[in-house]
Amino acid sequence: MARQLPYHTIREIFARFHAAEPEPKGELEHLNAYTLLVAVALSAQATDAGVNKATRALFKVADTPQKMLDLGEEALTQHIKTIGLYRNKAKNVMKMARILVDDYGGEVPSSRAALQALPGVGRKTANVVLNMWWSHPAQAVDTHIFRVGNRTGIAPGKDVDAVERAIEDNVPAEYQRHAHHWLILHGRYICLARKPRCPDCLIRDLCAYEDKTP
Known part of the structure; x- marks a missing residue:
């Protein structure tokens, strides 16, 4: 040190x-706050390039929490199977989508505490979303x-x-x-x-x- x-x-x-x-600019490709949140969650122990390759097709069909729920876990798994820990990440993304739909009207919260309470979202992921989407320092x-x-x-x-x-x-x-x-x-x-x-x-x-x- x-x-x-x-x-x-x-x-x-x-x-x-x-x-x-x-x-x-961050190198994770996204369309809105939700796709940014998903991309960052998927990027744990994976490269941004690898995540981008998997999410380009995914986000064309599931760019909101409700569309992710409609897609279903099995189809999501097929989209992200090139990413490390994809099965566990798929489960977390689906749980996250359900909470966002049920508790937040399909919107991504702008509070660190609320973000960190979501499945698969730690402090680092929350900070990336706060910084990149809401311009928080x-x-x-x-x-x-x-x-x-x-x-x-x-x-x-x-x-x-x-x-x-x-x-x-x-x-x-x-x-x-x-x-x-x-x-x-x-x-x-x-x-x-x-x-x-x-x-x-x-x-x-x-x-x-x-x-x-x-």
Whole structure:
């Protein structure tokens, strides 16, 4: 775990991220709040690309909770069988659809507590939906953000909750909304797990990582 970078350094890091990509976007394909929620729930222990491949056809026939219920669990399973843990995920998606129809009139709630109460939805999934759909400054810490936060010194922490708090505490307010997307994309394409692409990194001179690749 790297040392915590000072505030002025973190501000400069996010100023550079913003200059390079002012409006970073998540890579999960979706049509509305419901399809976003389903896509994020399906993405646990799976790649965004793999989820997108499975959901393109699915969302053409089931883009609301009621349509998902009408589709049925067996048909849903066939759509998502290329995704890891697909049987359990299919059960959760169907249970989620039933709750959304019965308790929320088919709408996706905009409260973290309500989202986390849904089957198959944890804090990370709830934060992604809050951030991407409602533009809340919620920080969804995945493996990429955990690695980048600790390696760079932007948001060091022993677990995902600590890293989430560190982002909230140390990233300037004007960069909070897009912080998790900048960090995810940086981890996915530059600050790789096994061999980070330090020569291509736009924050190389600011990063606290001591074992930079030449």
